[in-house]
Amino acid sequence: MRLFRRGERASTLDLLIAGLGNPGREYEHDRHNAGWMVVDELARRHEGSFRSKFSGRLAETRIGESRVALLEPETYMNESGRSIAAAAGYFKVSPDELLVAHDDVDLDVGRLQARLGGGLGGHNGLRSIAQALGTPEFLRLRIGVGRAGRGDPRDVADYVLSPFEADEDVDGIVSRSADAVELLLSEGLKATQQRFN
16 A cells, blocks of 8 residues: 555555664663554564564564564664664665654653654654654654653653653553554554544
């Protein structure tokens, strides 16, 4: 299914889906790894098996009628663009055929927002990708992780590098985020925005 454009495509993929995070067991459940969690869930649902490629973990699979590649850069967050640009070049995907799932402190915990392009919001992963691709005009799934509460002495960096709280239903957040990606593939960006934003 052609998502966003008509005519001939160079790419064999319908969408390259990259989830942002940091490698290492100590970061596995951190808010900053929300993007990785979503990609893991999509791989689980659609029987994608990962292999090492593009300085990350890559799985190729189908979601419905769509051929997708799932990517988890293992470069650390501020170098995510290196891995994603390598994969985008290999698969010949244009920026609007790339979806980046990432944590966002400007959205309340569990809120989602799908969009094409936009600002970088001080997010080092997004900044790295925009620099590597030469444009910020790629698809994003913003996953709300909120900010530290009143009286919490942690700065933003320490906060996003901490795990979700027990009452924040991380499994539900990840599941809804994966649902949003599936809807994006089957019905497009507008339908996804109407249902999830």
